[in-house]
Amino acid sequence: MEIKHLARGMVNAYLAKTGNGWFLIDTGFAMGRSKLEQALAREGVAPSDIKLAIITHADLDHIGNCAYLQKKYGLKIAVHEDDAELCRTGTTNSNRKRKASLLSRILWPLMFVLIMKPIMKKFPLEAFEPDLVLSDGQNLSQYGFDATVVHVPGHTMGSIGILTADGDFFSGDTINNRKKPTVADVVENEAALAESLQKIRAMRIINVFPGHGKPFPMAQFTF
């Protein structure tokens, strides 16, 4: 399986090439739409050629182009059952705790009002009906993708990781790499996140493809 790192701005989207075709992991922000389309074009991939888009969780920076891609190109979208309702209603769970430093905790609401609100006004989150609702342990090989769904609730309750047969792990925001490999600091449920991390520790992961920041070898991650 060949993995292309498509959107390298604020948030990642990945394109996985398998013997059975192309698969998209996450779709980025709506405001990054033209960049996403350009990146696909550079890879010589028409959105209508993608077999399935798998969404790591239903935050607006990961599902921002789902409705668009589904409507315009008929792209099929898969999301975990516990985040499916957020997709259907086009809402995002902003009622979450942020564990970061005091400074960023103070700046976070300010950033939300000054940066996120105007973006959300200009690029409202469009609701969509997921084509495929995923559950823990589900094998995706019947869709042509040799990988397993790993439910890792915590950041959102429907967060998933995707573990390929080669040991590549698409971690969504459960593990990110903004400056260094770190566990999610925006958390809906801390106890669930702790359990999810236990689950991740027990898995055979070689490389992590995070929702934010560069991919890295799992051996670099201590948690």
Ligand SMILES: [Zn+2]
């Ligand atoms: Zn994110």
